[in-house]
Amino acid sequence: MITLTPQEKFVSTAIKKLKENSGSHSPSLFTLAHQFPDVKIKVDACFLSNPYASQLFFKFFQEEFQNKRNFENLIQYYPSQNTIIAQLVARHLDISAKNIFMGNGAVEVIQAVIHNFVKKKMIVNIPTFSSYYEFAKENIEVVYHQLSQKNNFNLDLENYLKQVEKEKPDTVVLINPNNPDGSYIKLTEMEYLIKKLQDVDNIIIDESFIHFAREEDNQIQSTVKLIDKFNNLIIIKSMSKDFGIAGIRAGYGVMNPEKVNHLLKNGYLWNLSGLAEYFFRIYIQDDFQKMYEKVRIKYINQTQTFIQKLSKIEGIKVYPSQANFVLIELLEGSTAFNFFNKLLLEEGIYTRNCSDKIGLRGEFIRIASRTKKENKKIIKSMINLFLDSQSKTNISINYPKFSHEQVRI
Amino acid sequence: MITLTPQEKFVSTAIKKLKENSGSHSPSLFTLAHQFPDVKIKVDACFLSNPYASQLFFKFFQEEFQNKRNFENLIQYYPSQNTIIAQLVARHLDISAKNIFMGNGAVEVIQAVIHNFVKKKMIVNIPTFSSYYEFAKENIEVVYHQLSQKNNFNLDLENYLKQVEKEKPDTVVLINPNNPDGSYIKLTEMEYLIKKLQDVDNIIIDESFIHFAREEDNQIQSTVKLIDKFNNLIIIKSMSKDFGIAGIRAGYGVMNPEKVNHLLKNGYLWNLSGLAEYFFRIYIQDDFQKMYEKVRIKYINQTQTFIQKLSKIEGIKVYPSQANFVLIELLEGSTAFNFFNKLLLEEGIYTRNCSDKIGLRGEFIRIASRTKKENKKIIKSMINLFLDSQSKTNISINYPKFSHEQVRI
Numbered sequence: 001m002i003t004l005t006p007q008e009k010f011v012s013t014a015i016k017k018l019k020e021n022s023g024s025h026s027p028s029l030f031t032l033a034h035q036f037p038d039v040k041i042k043v044d045a046c047f048l049s050n051p052y053a054s055q056l057f058f059k060f061f062q063e064e065f066q067n068k069r070n071f072e073n074l075i076q077y078y079p080s081q082n083t084i085i086a087q088l089v090a091r092h093l094d095i096s097a098k099n100i101f102m103g104n105g106a107v108e109v110i111q112a113v114i115h116n117f118v119k120k121k122m123i124v125n126i127p128t129f130s131s132y133y134e135f136a137k138e139n140i141e142v143v144y145h146q147l148s149q150k151n152n153f154n155l156d157l158e159n160y161l162k163q164v165e166k167e168k169p170d171t172v173v174l175i176n177p178n179n180p181d182g183s184y185i186k187l188t189e190m191e192y193l194i195k196k197l198q199d200v201d202n203i204i205i206d207e208s209f210i211h212f213a214r215e216e217d218n219q220i221q222s223t224v225k226l227i228d229k230f231n232n233l234i235i236i237k238s239m240s241k242d243f244g245i246a247g248i249r250a251g252y253g254v255m256n257p258e259k260v261n262h263l264l265k266n267g268y269l270w271n272l273s274g275l276a277e278y279f280f281r282i283y284i285q286d287d288f289q290k291m292y293e294k295v296r297i298k299y300i301n302q303t304q305t306f307i308q309k310l311s312k313i314e315g316i317k318v319y320p321s322q323a324n325f326v327l328i329e330l331l332e333g334s335t336a337f338n339f340f341n342k343l344l345l346e347e348g349i350y351t352r353n354c355s356d357k358i359g360l361r362g363e364f365i366r367i368a369s370r371t372k373k374e375n376k377k378i379i380k381s382m383i384n385l386f387l388d389s390q391s392k393t394n395i396s397i398n399y400p401k402f403s404h405e406q407v408r409i
Numbered sequence: 410m411i412t413l414t415p416q417e418k419f420v421s422t423a424i425k426k427l428k429e430n431s432g433s434h435s436p437s438l439f440t441l442a443h444q445f446p447d448v449k450i451k452v453d454a455c456f457l458s459n460p461y462a463s464q465l466f467f468k469f470f471q472e473e474f475q476n477k478r479n480f481e482n483l484i485q486y487y488p489s490q491n492t493i494i495a496q497l498v499a500r501h502l503d504i505s506a507k508n509i510f511m512g513n514g515a516v517e518v519i520q521a522v523i524h525n526f527v528k529k530k531m532i533v534n535i536p537t538f539s540s541y542y543e544f545a546k547e548n549i550e551v552v553y554h555q556l557s558q559k560n561n562f563n564l565d566l567e568n569y570l571k572q573v574e575k576e577k578p579d580t581v582v583l584i585n586p587n588n589p590d591g592s593y594i595k596l597t598e599m600e601y602l603i604k605k606l607q608d609v610d611n612i613i614i615d616e617s618f619i620h621f622a623r624e625e626d627n628q629i630q631s632t633v634k635l636i637d638k639f640n641n642l643i644i645i646k647s648m649s650k651d652f653g654i655a656g657i658r659a660g661y662g663v664m665n666p667e668k669v670n671h672l673l674k675n676g677y678l679w680n681l682s683g684l685a686e687y688f689f690r691i692y693i694q695d696d697f698q699k700m701y702e703k704v705r706i707k708y709i710n711q712t713q714t715f716i717q718k719l720s721k722i723e724g725i726k727v728y729p730s731q732a733n734f735v736l737i738e739l740l741e742g743s744t745a746f747n748f749f750n751k752l753l754l755e756e757g758i759y760t761r762n763c764s765d766k767i768g769l770r771g772e773f774i775r776i777a778s779r780t781k782k783e784n785k786k787i788i789k790s791m792i793n794l795f796l797d798s799q800s801k802t803n804i805s806i807n808y809p810k811f812s813h814e815q816v817r818i
Contacts, residue, residue: 021492022490025678030686031493047486075656076458076655076656077438078456078649080437083430104682111675131678135676245484247682266524268520273513273684275484275684
């Protein structure tokens, strides 16, 4: 069992306090480093992004801004307005710009959609990304649909539809792949669901992690192409994860033109920065897309290898994931709190303690896939931690959980 | 009188269309340049920012980001959350962080405040920055208080208070200095107003241009320091103008802690980008502030000289301004449309045609103060334009507006 030294306990409590002040989200690396200069983070495995895509963007970025003046213009002048940037993205997605609402990060789109279009009741699957229920205003009833742990958190379609029929919500939320468990709904299943959900006013589908999922081939299986057929679809997309640019704040929503107009009538004029506009101008270029596709596949392959290797570590259960992170459950009496802090303070690995996630029963940690080298370091550190805890257990004669054979390894 | 050639008319109409699609705001230089590559803009005098402050920020920026890795981290990782950045700004403003709501540009703060705190009725002085009334939801009654042109758009305090007493709004908006006319309310007058307005739920004071105003000395006369005394104050501040960083999107609102909490409960988690966070970390540094103060005073001096020189041009009336722009009225029959387009297409100077501003009766153009060199170019171009129009008038025998004496000059 993983336990903390008195000093580790002290620091852990202080970090917990910082986290509590950050609401339902982990404090950023910057905040953490600033407030705890002694905590040396070697791998940020809380952070959900493709590091190879970040590098690719930096490459384009540096070429463009070798001319210092270009970058100064980006900082100095107003960026283009929402609808202008939507026109760029529309060309790439091959849909009408009238269907696109650009966001200062996906979280702004979530906020706008939840505040403006949910009427009375929404169903949210749990565990989930907390903003979906946190942003619901006081007069909104949030009903939870519990994803089954036994079923690896996969959505049971008929069971789900039954609850929808019973509850009659005006809005449903489907995150695909789901955060924090990485479970995935196939495109054919999604189409089936959408057809069955035509009485629901808003079907919100969050595809922020869809670039990391694959079915038979490597193609991205987005529901964006269905927007003309189903008027109640709202697809939300973060660019932070797949493109590794969380600091820029860039995302969008795809929805019917009446909804886009409703939002734009109420503000969101210059909600994208000059840097975000620049990102979208790069994003739609063919040469960027070609190179991006390569780093996307490379990252998926490495992530799946990482998950397989994690599965072999004793003492944890690793849930299958089609996202760029994986949910693990601690089986042998360790708490997520102790595991999270021990991994951070002794090994410098920052993960996501999922104790605050509603709909998770047990001790859960979410670990992001990073570079190949970092993933190796994560695996090695976790093995260290368990070996270490076992040898300590060996010393403490009162603790009966490990057999002799396990300790010997 | 300024007239357009057929070709100029054609381009002007196309630009007008682009403008109409941009709502009540001018299209950005980037959008304009993209859609009209033939239109060569030499001076962007539509753009309200201190160019010397931009340069100062670039200097700090380049020093920091000589280490490429630092900049990559800024793009790659999530920025700190709203409340963390508020703590930085609080230290600089010498107020509590609980009073500060950070915004993705001041326009986000305006949107949040108007949507969340205006109950039934608000009074907005006109002419004004259109977002204040545009963001009002359908059930809000907007009452206009007309600033008197004869009085150089200065607010007549008693007249204003009389209208407030009569209308009983829950919210009033005071932009100081006012946009687009540059009229200014002194701090003592503002304090008088605030005391008289204690029955109003929300006194919104937009101080986005306050750094350009001066009274007896050069000190910035902000009402922020009154926040503890008056619970109904909401001070909104853009950083785009005084610091010349519109592309970053950075602003904040100062209001009572209950209002800040109300907004944060509803979202606005990571609404500032990594670059915006970096800006605020620079902004609060003593050495930056010292250097900034110098470029602020330099720019104010140049702006006032620019306004004085403009005042000497015949055919226009120049209104006094305490902002970094000036409102001019065309007196001799030229339309704002023709003047705006002629100045753009023949001289490459992009100004703000104020024809769409409610509360302005006549032909008005707003001109921003830029660098000393650019301001000279603006003056020279405007003199050219008027001379040119006069000589053309001389040729067209049917046109009686100018006396012989004027034409001879």
